[in-house]
Amino acid sequence: MATISIAQEAGMCFGVARALKMVRKAAAAADGPIATLGPLIHNPQVVDDLARQGVSVATDPRQPQGTTLVIRAHGVGPDTLKEAQEAGVKVVDATCPYVTKVHHIAGQLSHGGYTVLVVGERGHAEVEGTIAHASGAQVVNSAQDVQALAHSGELGRKVGVVVQTTQTVEKLTEVTAELLRHCIELRIYNTICEATSKRQQAAADLAKKSDVMIVIGGRNSANTTHLAEICANFCPKTYHIEQAGELQSTWFAGADRIGITAGASTPPEQIQSVCDAIETVTAP
Ligand code: SF4
Known part of the structure; x- marks a missing residue:
């Protein structure tokens, strides 16, 4: 049976986990509409989950007075913050430090x-x-x-x-x-985040030893796309997926070592569900 390994550094980073925690806390406490300015993270499954908790996605900082508006980990410019504040919006700033x-x-x-x-x-x-x-x-x-x-x-x-x-x-x-x-x-100023470089190094290390690499994360996520590019340099059978349902059993034919990594917006439960699904499709 093939061995399945997860990269030593993979998945949600400090800043994204912090922003997600802040928006969930704000959603539980909000006594009016709540929205994030743009999708909270580049992960459609997480954004859908937040929508079920009543968190909508706004495209404009000038929301109706009393709205709670969460600034995502990516941050915004000073004028955007000012526009929200002048509109009487309650701003929760989840910009990554x-x-x-x-x-x-x-x-x-x-x-x-x-x-x-x-x-x-x-x-x-x-x-x-x-x-x-x-x-x-x-x-x-x-x-x-x-x-x-x-x-x-x-x-x-x-x-x-x-x-x-x-x-x-x-x-x-x-x-x-x-x-x-x-x-x-x-x-x-080298402001590349350590979380990113560590994920990139761990992904490269694992890809070198793997017959197949699975990279999990939103297709609209820049850091996940970078991870997939790095892995493909060392492991030609690299597949970028968003969720377990996209896995195809033919990808794993003849593979002994399967590696998994995930972008900084991918929560641990998504990594685990892909891991479980690979075990199922590769079971003898
Ligand atoms: S990858 Fe971005 S959001 Fe995550 S910890 Fe680093 S700077 Fe913050």
Whole structure:
């Protein structure tokens, strides 16, 4: 029978677990409507579960007066918070403290006269929240992005860099190597979250020893997608799923060692249910 191993670091991180706990507590205490600003986490199953507890998903911070509005772990810009407060909304700020730290650094760099670059995924909520804390901040995701800024004259002489917490060190290295060719002064803050890098390292370690890797997490989750890419480098039979029902028995044909990892938005019960389902489909 195949052995099934779960990566040493896998699943929900501190910030997401904290936000989920805060929203559940707020839902139990709320005496009026309650909503999260955007889906709480990139995990459709958890979002559906919250909806059953009466937590809706808002797209605008200006909710009716008296609404409890939860800011998710990704955080938001200062203007968004102000809009909610001015509308008379009760704000529960579940921004991950590590993301808050990135906001502070970006703000300080901006005040110090640096052109702030955020290494990350354009349009991602965390990145949008960070750029909103630093006037004129730009998002870069590749050496080409840096070249384009340099050629358009937008780079400036003093450049400060922060990183989306779920990015890889390789991405930061690519961007900073290019920046060194264009800047006179460069301040780099490696704000990649340890939770992310530990999950990435543990996923790579396990993928090297596995015939099949199962990566669990929302398809809209950037960090889960990164995990699947890392695993696929070492284990070609890597499958990214959201839940146990997607498993196919043919994936495991002839496999002796099956590895499992999960993104930072995946709760422990989802990991366990996938583990149980693999045991069932691989049972002799
Ligand atoms: S990955 Fe890190 S920074 Fe992002 S929510 Fe989790 S603990 Fe916070």
